Amino acid sequence: MSAKENRSLSFRLGVVALGMFGFAFALVPFYNQICAALGINQIERAAETVNTQVDTSRTITIELDSNAHNLPWRFKPVVSEIKVHPGELAVVEYEIVNARDAAVTGQAVPSYGPQHAGQYFQKIECFCFTQQTLAPGETRRMPVLFVVDPKLPKDVNTIAVSYTFFEVPGRGGKT
Amino acid sequence: MSAVVHDHDHPHGYGHDHAHDDHHGPRKGLMRWVTTTNHKDIGTLYLWFSFAMFSIGGLMAVGIRLELFSPGLQYMDPDFFNQLTTMHGLIMVFGAIMPVFVGFANWQIPMMIGAPDMAFARLNNWSFWLLPFAATLLVLSFFMPGGAPGVGWTLYAPLTVQMGIGMDLTIFAVHILGMSSILGSINIITTILNMRAPGMTLMKMPLFVWTWLITAYLLVAAMPVLAGAVTMTLTDRHFGTTFFNAAGGGDPVLYQHIFWFFGHPEVYIIALPGFGVISQVIPAFSRKPLFGYASMVYATSAIAIISFIVWAHHMYTVGMPVTGQLFFMYATMIIAVPTGVKVFNWVATMWKGSLTFETPMLFACGFLFMFTLGGFTGLVLAIVPIDIQMHDTYYVVAHFHYVMVAGALFAAFAGVYFWLPKWTGRMYNETLGKWHFWLTLIFFNMIFFVQHFLGMAGMPRRIPDYPLMFETWNKISSIGAFGMGLAQLLFLYVVVQTIRKGEPAPQRPWEGADSLEWTHLPTPVPYHTFETQPVVK
Numbered sequence: 001m002s003a004k005e006n007r008s009l010s011f012r013l014g015v016v017a018l019g020m021f022g023f024a025f026a027l028v029p030f031y032n033q034i035c036a037a038l039g040i041n042q043i044e045r046a047a048e049t050v051n052t053q054v055d056t057s058r059t060i061t062i063e064l065d066s067n068a069h070n071l072p073w074r075f076k077p078v079v080s081e082i083k084v085h086p087g088e089l090a091v092v093e094y095e096i097v098n099a100r101d102a103a104v105t106g107q108a109v110p111s112y113g114p115q116h117a118g119q120y121f122q123k124i125e126c127f128c129f130t131q132q133t134l135a136p137g138e139t140r141r142m143p144v145l146f147v148v149d150p151k152l153p154k155d156v157n158t159i160a161v162s163y164t165f166f167e168v169p170g171r172g173g174k175t
Numbered sequence: 176m177s178a179v180v181h182d183h184d185h186p187h188g189y190g191h192d193h194a195h196d197d198h199h200g201p202r203k204g205l206m207r208w209v210t211t212t213n214h215k216d217i218g219t220l221y222l223w224f225s226f227a228m229f230s231i232g233g234l235m236a237v238g239i240r241l242e243l244f245s246p247g248l249q250y251m252d253p254d255f256f257n258q259l260t261t262m263h264g265l266i267m268v269f270g271a272i273m274p275v276f277v278g279f280a281n282w283q284i285p286m287m288i289g290a291p292d293m294a295f296a297r298l299n300n301w302s303f304w305l306l307p308f309a310a311t312l313l314v315l316s317f318f319m320p321g322g323a324p325g326v327g328w329t330l331y332a333p334l335t336v337q338m339g340i341g342m343d344l345t346i347f348a349v350h351i352l353g354m355s356s357i358l359g360s361i362n363i364i365t366t367i368l369n370m371r372a373p374g375m376t377l378m379k380m381p382l383f384v385w386t387w388l389i390t391a392y393l394l395v396a397a398m399p400v401l402a403g404a405v406t407m408t409l410t411d412r413h414f415g416t417t418f419f420n421a422a423g424g425g426d427p428v429l430y431q432h433i434f435w436f437f438g439h440p441e442v443y444i445i446a447l448p449g450f451g452v453i454s455q456v457i458p459a460f461s462r463k464p465l466f467g468y469a470s471m472v473y474a475t476s477a478i479a480i481i482s483f484i485v486w487a488h489h490m491y492t493v494g495m496p497v498t499g500q501l502f503f504m505y506a507t508m509i510i511a512v513p514t515g516v517k518v519f520n521w522v523a524t525m526w527k528g529s530l531t532f533e534t535p536m537l538f539a540c541g542f543l544f545m546f547t548l549g550g551f552t553g554l555v556l557a558i559v560p561i562d563i564q565m566h567d568t569y570y571v572v573a574h575f576h577y578v579m580v581a582g583a584l585f586a587a588f589a590g591v592y593f594w595l596p597k598w599t600g601r602m603y604n605e606t607l608g609k610w611h612f613w614l615t616l617i618f619f620n621m622i623f624f625v626q627h628f629l630g631m632a633g634m635p636r637r638i639p640d641y642p643l644m645f646e647t648w649n650k651i652s653s654i655g656a657f658g659m660g661l662a663q664l665l666f667l668y669v670v671v672q673t674i675r676k677g678e679p680a681p682q683r684p685w686e687g688a689d690s691l692e693w694t695h696l697p698t699p700v701p702y703h704t705f706e707t708q709p710v711v712k
């Protein structure tokens with residue numbers, strides 16, 4: 001029980017504590033890698049285009065929604081609802097207006113209802129893949145090009161697609 | 176069927192070689208408590224601090240139950256209600272339950288292993304005195320613009336990123352609390368590993384010391400992860416990082432993973448020292464050695480290790496793949512095995528023992544029943560399809576209060592009544608102690624048993640209002656809360672009365688208790704003990 005042994009043990013435990021503090025931060029890339037490897041939550045990645053058979057026996061209603069979280073933007077879909085067949089290529093457009101007299105950068109994040117329908121809503125092109133910078137007063141029309149996977153479960157007839165624009169911090173146009 | 180007569184391994188030498196121990200006592204006045212490096216003084220500080228926090232957190236709980244007494248909004252706006260639930264959770268977990276067991280650790284570990292004090296006495300003082308500052312920050316957050324954070328004690332992103340300045344105070348408070356816990360744990364591990372009396376091998380240590388050794392390792396491994404999580408929240412708030420902000424490529428679900436990676440071991444950080452106290456109390460009042468000592472040690476270690484791989488059972492509904500859900504479901508259920516080993520060992524210890532039911536034993540039995548019930552509802556919640564129904568309902572609230580209040584808090588009460596005669600040299604009033612137990616037990620079940628029904632009927636937690644159909648159970652629950660609050664005033668009275676003018680305690684108040692502090696030290700324990708280490712055979 002010498003003071004030296006005590007100091008050396010406490011030093012080693014301190015290193016463990018610091019290591020675990022670092023581990024918390026290491027979880028960030030680890031989480032992203034796991035998600036990428038398992039294909040979970042890949043909202044910013046375009047779906048791979050595959051040739052699919054259009055299933056004309058089913059019609060899916062796509063309801064479009066929009067939110068601008070704390071952003072001085074007017075953001076809305078050009079049409080609020082369209083009907084598509086699974087496997088069919090479809091395009092919808094969103095319109096966005098920057099009402100602030102400064103440039104603002106935002107990023108749209110999609111969400112789906114029902115939640116598990118998200119993996120069948122395959123976006124080939126989407127404004128949500130990149131950050132959007134709008135000049136003061138600028139109006140922009142942006143497309144979403146998508147295919148509904150024919151493997152969509154039979155009990156899903158309506159998919160609500162909702163985009164929320166968040167301001168990207170530190171990219172100009174702070175309130 | 177005769178009562179088992181327990182034979183002690185230890186020499187009975189009350190006060191031998193201790194005449195010189197009293198040559199310098201504590202300083203007088205307030206500075207004694209500010210500058211003290213004595214493990215007993217620091218233990219006392221921890222215990223009183225946690226009682227103060229328990230009272231503040233309890234008042235908040237009474238506020239919550241007052242609002243929920245009737246449907247509709249009566250006394251507070253929803254924001255303030257959210258702040259109360261958040262602060263009640265944070266204060267009870269970090270301010271009351273964790274420090275109370277550190278208090279026991281400080282008092283008991285050196286005496287139980289035959290060490291003169293903790294390994295780092297001055298660091299010990301600092302570990303304690305960090306706490307009042309953290310508590311002040313937490314309470315001050317109520318008076319900031321926007322009030323205290325109303326995000327729930329789990330501090331989930333993205334709400335935490337949007338809160339007012341009260342959130343920053345809370346983040347710093349969590350940092351300070353974490354620092355205090357880590358320093359305290361390093362101290363405890365060093366004390367246990369390096370300062371045991373000759374002959375006190377690891378497998379001869381009282382189980383309370385074992386559970387604390389394992390808890391301290393959990394703290395060193397888990398608390399820094401929480402510090403990391405709140406640091407990320409802080410930089411997201413002020414320094415333009417986007418760990419949890421989806422717009423910048425972050426993910427709020429990531430926060431939940433990091434938080435619960437800390438949060439689940441934290442559950443056992445709270446529970447294990449309580450298991451330790453119970454493992455001292457039950458053998459003492461059964462007048463039998465603890466059944467299955469070695470299996471208790473292994474079970475405790477197993478619980479600690481498995482606790483690191485079950486975290487996502489708190490977040491079944493975030494949309495993880497079914498394989499993930501199944502993994503966490505089975506891992507969670509596996510924890511029930513070592514926990515079951517412990518429960519069976521406690522019951523087997525009581526089996527054919529010569530039982531008496533003084534207040535510590537009553538609380539230990541209350542613990543055994545109620546904690547096991549909470550464990551069972553935990554198993555129910557571990558099942559994915561059921562949890563998806565029960566998620567964020569009052570069933571979950573009932574479950575974790577059964578393990579935290581009837582588990583950890585009852586164990587703490589058992590410990591206070593058990594060791595108070597040793598610490599103060601005075602006996603508490605047994606009748607009042609029993610009253611305290613029965614009132615607490617009845618009112619506790621009145622509050623939380625009915626919340627199982629509310630949860631199964633679908634009442635969500637953390638909401639200040641509810642539909643009319645939930646009114647009856649909520650009224651019963653609220654009345655129970657007021658009663659349980661008042662019963663704790665009785666506890667305060669019992670403790671103060673014991674310290675002031677309790678009957679002198681006999682040399683061995685509990686003849687079944689046989690760890691070093693009972694067999695080798697006089698009652699009350701002198702200010703300095705074991706300056707010459709005893710030899711354990």
